[in-house]
Amino acid sequence: MSKELWTSVDRYLTDVLVTPDAALDAALESSAAADLPAINVTPNLGKFLFLLARLVGAKNILEIGTLGGYSTIWLARGLAPGGRLITLEAEPKHAEVARTNLARAGVSSVVDLREGLALDLLPGVAAEMRAPFDLVFIDADKVNNPEYFRHSLELTRVGSLIIVDNVVRNGAVADPNSSDASVKAVRRMNEILAAEPRVSATALQTVGSKGYDGFAMVLVTSDPKRPAG
Numbered sequence: 001m002s003k004e005l006w007t008s009v010d011r012y013l014t015d016v017l018v019t020p021d022a023a024l025d026a027a028l029e030s031s032a033a034a035d036l037p038a039i040n041v042t043p044n045l046g047k048f049l050f051l052l053a054r055l056v057g058a059k060n061i062l063e064i065g066t067l068g069g070y071s072t073i074w075l076a077r078g079l080a081p082g083g084r085l086i087t088l089e090a091e092p093k094h095a096e097v098a099r100t101n102l103a104r105a106g107v108s109s110v111v112d113l114r115e116g117l118a119l120d121l122l123p124g125v126a127a128e129m130r131a132p133f134d135l136v137f138i139d140a141d142k143v144n145n146p147e148y149f150r151h152s153l154e155l156t157r158v159g160s161l162i163i164v165d166n167v168v169r170n171g172a173v174a175d176p177n178s179s180d181a182s183v184k185a186v187r188r189m190n191e192i193l194a195a196e197p198r199v200s201a202t203a204l205q206t207v208g209s210k211g212y213d214g215f216a217m218v219l220v221t222s223d224p225k226r227p228a229g
């Protein structure tokens, strides 16, 4: 089993199931041209996010970690009519590339891209929130995942979905002695998920053109504003 095989299967699955889209292709091309790291979700995972947004009938989506806006475009396209998406990005250069990509995809009017450190921006998002987020996609720096999860939970409702990307990291997540700060943080987040009575969570491994990784899926099962028990 090899990355070459995973990549060719990803290419096959994408070719057969993911309709080519000029704006999504251009988002990846302009991100590469601007030397952004190629750590966007794959097309088939992007479509998965789109389908999740449709499944939950998302009117409000929060994304932490925009990069060039590739996942943002998928999520924005999954919004219910009248829906809105807030996406948070720390790197001004990434945000600038994303703004162009979002405009080209025709989703600028439904996407509110905010520049800054997510932990600095989240309190403002909470303060002005009119409705809870139906879907949260956590995909920024991994060391802050425990904090991103805590904030996300307070910003959701019963039935909301929280997706956390990159929770397997080549299998390193299973090593209790890992010295990698990202791995340690993902493990800490998993323990928080396990101990949190207001959610039900699982995680899945993935292989593909981006290698061996995975994502966690968290369903909010009781009122986040009211501690359980």
Ligand code: SAH
Binding pocket: 039, 040, 041, 064, 065, 066, 067, 068, 069, 070, 071, 072, 088, 089, 090, 091, 094, 116, 117, 118, 119, 139, 140, 141, 144
């Ligand atoms: N969701 C994107 C990929 C995001 S990559 C996609 O799939 O297309 C992670 C992004 O998080 C990078 O652009 C990085 O600059 C940003 N990031 C890293 N630390 C951050 C922080 N503390 N606050 C906000 N964004 C951060």
Ligand code: DHB
Binding pocket: 039, 040, 041, 139, 140, 141, 142, 165, 166
């Ligand atoms: C990294 C971040 C991502 O969002 C991703 O999908 C892959 C890798 C990283 O920071 O290494």
Ligand code: MG
Binding pocket: 039, 040, 041, 139, 165, 166
């Ligand atoms: Mg990611």
